[in-house]
Amino acid sequence: MQGEAESVRAANQRFYEALSQQNLLDMEQIWSHAGHVRCVHPGAAMLEGWDTIRASWRDIFTRSICLTVTPQDPKVTVLGPTAIVTCREQIHSFTLDGSSSGAALATNVYFKRDGRWQLIHHHASPIGAAQITPPETE
């Protein structure tokens, strides 16, 4: 099971790399496209179904000039073909509205299909208040 845990950990790492690279094509590979997949972005509503979730990532990537989300202290539990990963997310974002830094806690659930661990559930919730710096004005 140790090997499986490492595979799940690698899949989780790829998710955060796709996020920080704002790479929608990689997101399409990482997520399951099932109708039951669900996603909660920090402080936002529960989204259901890949088409809706894909649209939310596209919106986030369109808004972000720069976005880095670094996973910290990932913990992996493998239960047959399902795996739960929890981690702390360190988030830095830079948009036209200014920059912000904050942290979140995430629950990510993966399901192994055709030998590949696919993300089927993402729930992230903010820890503490985000530090927001408005853009400099002339």
Add this chain to the structure above:
Amino acid sequence: MQGEAESVRAANQRFYEALSQQNLLDMEQIWSHAGHVRCVHPGAAMLEGWDTIRASWRDIFTRSICLTVTPQDPKVTVLGPTAIVTCREQIHSFTLDGSSSGAALATNVYFKRDGRWQLIHHHASPIGAAQITPPETE
């Protein structure tokens, strides 16, 4: 699979009944006692291991004069011996510090062992700001 989904839905209902009845003995039946179980109460840190999680419920129940958490719009996904339930939680709490009402989004993961669906993961995060009413003073 429809029958399994109903069993999971019933397990989820029992979790919220134990919560609203502040019944620690029922919580002990509902949760897996494994070392890997994890729990995030709204706005709080990630807890790991049944002993730590049990202590957190005991603290919440000790603090609460009255607490009701009503699950709304539960969605169930069964993946073999694992099931994910998401729902909205309507929360009303009354403590010595006053009363508060709010809502949260929850991800609950269950694992079937010895024919019983046991809770192995709970992640709840607040939606919007809680409405807090301080106790009346003389």
